[in-house]
Amino acid sequence: MSTRTRRRSSHSPRWLFAIIGVVVVGLLVLLLMPMLVMNWVRGYLQEEAFRNQLQQIFGTQLQGEVELSPLRWTGDEVTAAEAAVQTTNGWKAQLDGLHLTLDWNAFRQSKWRTVGTSVDHLTLERLPGEAVLTTPTPAASAVAAPSIAQGSSMPEWLRSYLPTRAEVDGVKVARLNLLHPGPWNVRDAKLRLAPWQQGETSLQAVAEGGLVETPLRLPAQTVPIKLNLDRASMRLSREDLHLKEARLTWLDAGEVTAQGHFQPHEKRWELTTQVVGIPLRECLTEDWKIRLSGFLAGDFKIVGSPNALPVITGKAELKEAVLTALPVLDQLAAYTRVERFKRLILDIATAEVKISGTRRQFERVVLQSNGLMHLEGTLVIEGDQVDGTFLLGVTPETLKWLPGASQHVFTATNPKGPVGMSWTPLRITGTMQAPREDLSARLAAAAGQALLNAPGEIVGQGSQLLLSPLVGQEAGALPGQVIKGATETGGKALETGVKALEGISGGLFGR
Template identity: 25%
Template sequence: MHSDDFRIFVSDTVGSALSADAHFELFEWQGMDARTDGFISENGQNVRAIKADGVQAKIGLGGISRGVWEVSDVRINQLNLLINTFPNEEGDANKADEDNATAILSSNEPGLLSGWLPDRVEFDSIEVASADINLKTPAGGLRARDLAVRIDSSSAGAYDILVTGGLIDTNWFGSQLDLISARGKWRNERIFLTESKAKVYKRGRLSLNGELEGDDFGIYGSLSDVRAEELVPPNWQKSIMGNVNAKFKVLSDSKKTVLRGKVKLTDGVLTALPILDTIAAYSNTRRFRNLVLSEATFKFWKEGERLDINDIVIASEGLVRVVGNITVDKETLNGRFRVGIVPGTLSHIPGAETKVFLRGDKGLLWAPLRITGTLDNPKEDLTDRMIAAAGERMFELVPETGKMALKFAHKSAVELPSKAVDAAGKILEGDPEGAVGEGVDIIRKGAGSVLDLIPGVTPRKKHEAEEDE
């Protein structure tokens, strides 16, 4: 056991178990306790690379009659893992970084003992003081550092896993994850994540569970108590408030990755927005200046570059309600909504409550709204309909005597509708620097903030902030 042949044999045995090339540094022995400065494994199928520093373990001989080595009390000072579930052809780029290690591994020849010693290993327990993990998957990736890991044998071929502490960076969230703990089980080359808890953003909590087998995995999660202010660019942090909660699923196989879930904003408030101040002025109510949201929810489904946001409900009790669906496909928008307002809200704008907003359910006046364009340049069709209705309504209000005046003051009469519309101010003019422009900005940045929350969608927060500067 103290010979170099035994070291080579153990390297081959571990490499076979990992379906990879493996290499142990020289062993130092004290009785049945072994220590080595390092271990490396390369070219595995999903676990592409392993590097362990400061490894020690106890070797038992009781399992030799069963054809296994009994290894217990494994201690590892530092462990680095590279896990890549992309197909091998897409992972070939990783091999360029592994050439030096591969050259060392390929020089090992089978030892003299490989023909008659056990070729299987049973681990009783493994403890890692600090682990760094680099995970790459079609659905996204993550980098974890300074994780404390404990693995214990629970039954034949099964192991319980406990991970505590550490920081995780991932493109699935716009914030670093501060891991509290994660519990799971490994059995028959399948990993079961039974429970995971982490801190996210300032005081949010993220819980996960799921299953991983080769290229296939399913993750189920919930996000709670994240402040909406943390999801938007800095200049919007005083304009939107509330707690964001979400439940989601990530289902992936070798062909596709599907993300779906539901997001809810509680205690939501919109304030300090020019468009709200303008609406308040023309509706003669200050309630629009600080719009308290009684309901704000939506569901999402993402596959590839297509994102469907469905069952959208945004409401302020006694004021306004917006419902609908929107699709984002390669940043192109296609949305259909219904906007409901309390009767009398827009009575000061000619035609608004008689030709555009019509009586419907929940005692509200409703109007359809179409959203098109792109995330950076959205377009809506409600403004033009409001302008047209205002002009039409003004002509209807001109009395019969006024019709005679049209013959003598045609120019002034023709200008009348536009002046009436102008009296409604920037709400109807579509001035890109005014209220409607601000409303379009709400769509653009609001949509970007929604995307920040959805796992697997590239965060736009940094990009938006740079544009605002």
């Protein structure tokens, strides 16, 4: 009895020690497993197989082809001289100087996480249709992304310890070029990408600095407009680029604020812009720079596609606008003896604008100089041809020195216009270099009619005073010749008077 007890007691400690040893070894293995996996991963990351695996992973996710130059590791930091990406939906990216650091603390939390990611130079280019990659690539949503350990020599039982989630703690691009087959491009901008986690379908980004090239060209510009980019915030996805807000400047003077969308699948883009303080001297041709000064403001909507010119609609307004050195203004000053016409301050200058190709359409045009004149109507410029229909209103005081103007010319009505003005229709035709108007001829005819209808003594005493601004000093001093013609035949005299007045009245816009 005692012998059996001694045998049992001698064997029990051995089994107990064995069980304890197994437990200890198991605990050590469990504790050391992450370290074993991490050490294996550290070694695998520096192998050529890892670079090939990355190319496959990113190619699947981006639905295209990816090429990475050899990776160089310094501790946890890795650099690649260059990388190239081309997708099946027509985008090509060239990255130079890729730098990033792996966060191994996140690895212990079952996450792949990069920090301090930066790119020295990124060129993102939209390819023309004939250059788009045609090799079929399965959609990322239809094919599971390859694991980093697939195809490696890592034991199967260790792979379960690998992270299954990815996270990028932001990216900085020192120099970005965004190129497009169309006329819109961004060059030399700085880009910051917000943190991104696997599963998110969009990415927030902020661009600063750089130059924005546009297809827009003003008459005074020999090349299309280029804008300086101050700051732009946007959201990027596979289907859409949403421009939340962009602030730009032009020639260090005017400011432009823009919002919009670019939809590559629909091949369409749309921008809404607010323009403030654009100097008119930068918008006008050389001959008009000395005639019109001020600043351009307005709200515009621009819609376009890669292979078509943009369509611009909106409302334009001139601030602090002044018209001067115009023949028509000098004539009006002489006709009406109102010196304000020589330097016409435009208190109101607005128009609704639509520009498509060579056609420029201005609706609801309003030009007003308080207490002097009001012009409203429409103007269409097709290529070089001009076609304008307006109503011109002036104060009655400005007509008192124009013979017959009140009775024969300014006889129209405009119930919606300012009260107390005399109105007449005005047509402008011709070309941009030689516009023609119909007001001078009608004023001349009215003056001739008034001369024929006036009593002889009025003609003799006041013709030079009334007509000299219209016909000149010499003709104004010889009213008898006109009266003589009138006594022969009224129609012939009127024709003679009108021709004489038209010949020296010059016409609008220097005609």
